[in-house]
Amino acid sequence: MKFTLESSLTNIVPTFKIGMIYYTKIVVSESPQMIKGRTQLYQENLYLELEGQSVTERPGIKEWRAIWKALGGDPNRYRHSAESLMRRIAKQNYLTPYHSAVDLNNFFSLQYEIPIGIYDMNNLDGDLVIALGDEETGYEGLNGRYNSLKNIAYSRDTQGPFGSPFVDSKRTVVTENTTEAIQLFYLRPSLSEKECTELLNAAGKMFSQIHGGDYTTALLTKDQSQVEI
Template sequence: MDFQHAAAMWSAHPDLVAGVLRADGLNPDAPVDAPVARYWARAAERLAGGNESELPEIQAWRRTFAAMGLKPTQYRCASEALLRRFRQQGEVPRIHPLIDLCNAVSLAFAIPVAAIDVERVSGDLTVRHAYGDERYETFAGDVENPLPGEVVFADAAGRAHARRWTNRQSGYSAVRKETASVLIVAEAVHETAAADVPELVRALAGELTAVWGITPATAVLTPEAPRFTA
């Protein structure tokens, strides 16, 4: 499976920086309490000075969503939604060790992080503008079609594994108990993303090695090298 952003995405969003990891050999019983607590503490420290909407990472995604015709306070990027819940409740739900870790890292960096079960993806996965006939399955099991031009994570079978870019993943390819292999994608568009995304990738790769004893394949994508072979 290859992962890439379509050329039109790089053209429309020249500030985009994308980090990718492929991890195999996962299990649902790994202990992640310690690293999750560390990243939660970092997120809490950042939020101590104000709410999530003031963070440069979130402001940049809000501008990007607005440019795509989306109301930023109606459709939030995944990291903003997590930070908002974390600020209000002091925690986010624990779901699966990998998701808990990815969510914690996303909170600390204020950068959206998606984790996709690769066994549920058909062929290559491309971040592109929707045609409108792609199939997106919600976490409730309902099937939707994205609007034409909406940014989706689309596979070769026409299934959308995310809608509105970094807004919401699909329940179809969400990490579950039996998931053994994942593709993890972190995307940012803020001013220091070129430094922050590689740092996030290194941090997450280190945690995967420490917790699961695996060495993930990693990459930071650019318009000149936009493809990651997983």
């Protein structure tokens, strides 16, 4: 399977970076108490920090809002997923546990202040591409409605779009039956390649400690726009 970052994104944002972690032989279940407790404590501390700071001034949130605008989107109308999560925390509307994969994915997104998606590989088909959406790009999302991805970065396989830093599709949702998954990190362009690689390895290690199995990481940039896994 090939994984490609299209020039439709890097021509506009030359430092655009996408991280990928491919997991195999994982076991998804109810989150262990350690993850539940750590996530709750993190949210409570974040809430206290946000009492004296706007969500949009957080470095990662601010950077991704700028990317949104550079790509032609409206960051106030279509908020990226990390900002949406953080706005919930600012209102003390804490995230409730779902299952281990989603809970850890949300924790990473809050910690790194970037949009992150996780997808069931059994529901994906063929090569994967990250590109810039146009007026015809969209899907039925986890929010229960059709979502247009015009001027928004998105991921697709041979069947069509399945994910984005805005909202993910129903088609590739991870469940407790998932044994093979791919996680996409919409990394901050300001991070160096070394910092990105270290982030991906740290996340992969923690995810595997909870879910078992093996993982492989990859980083896509303008200069390294395709990998094969």
